[in-house]
Amino acid sequence: MNFKLLNRNQSNQLISLFLLLFIFLLSCDIPEDEFENPLDLETNAAKGIFPPALVFSSDSLNINSGEKVNIDIYALEIDSVSGAQIEIEYFSSSIVIDSLSNGDFFQGDNDPIFIIEDGENKLIIYVTYLGSASQTVSGTGIIASISFRSLIPGLTQLKVSTNSILLDKNANPIEIKGYGKVKISAK
Secondary structure, rough: OOOOOHHHHHHHHHHHHHHHHHHHHHOOOOOOOOOOOOOOHHHHHHHOOOOOOEEOOOOOOEEEEOEEEEEEEEHHOOOOOOEEEEEEEEOOEEEEEEEEEEEEOOOOOOOOOEEEEEEEOOOEEEEOOOOOOOOOOOEEEEEEEEEEEEEEEEEEEEOOOOOOOEEEOOOOOOOOEEEOEEEEEEE
16 A cells, blocks of 8 residues: 655645534534424323323414414324214414314214314314224324414413213223323414
């Protein structure tokens, strides 16, 4: 092998280049990606939410006042459910519900019965599974999608109420161990 020695000027240039590269690397921030997965069991456990649970697709939203936003309500690891009454609490002075649509969790051979009752500070979703092969559905999935707007700037929330009910095929209650909420910051 042949090695060529650098003269003093070349050596200083090389040292300067390495020094600049080192300073550049030190000045860079290492990104800390935060991925929000509403179905992550460890993240939910850290928040005190254990399955079976009813959770939102996000824990927090930053929106503009008047902006239309969609959020999903998930069933998290629910076993043998045939119907649900899901109560969502919100402040009607700060949020208006624009629309609500059923998700895929209760979909079977037939469309589920899906009834919405929008009252003062409360949205109630009634849904019943109508599958022909089975009387119940199990697992994780989207129960409903809510479209809403913030009426005023400020902080507010949507919250799954502890009055929510899941029923098995014999209309017996299924214990819900976790209730999600989403904090909304409107500017």
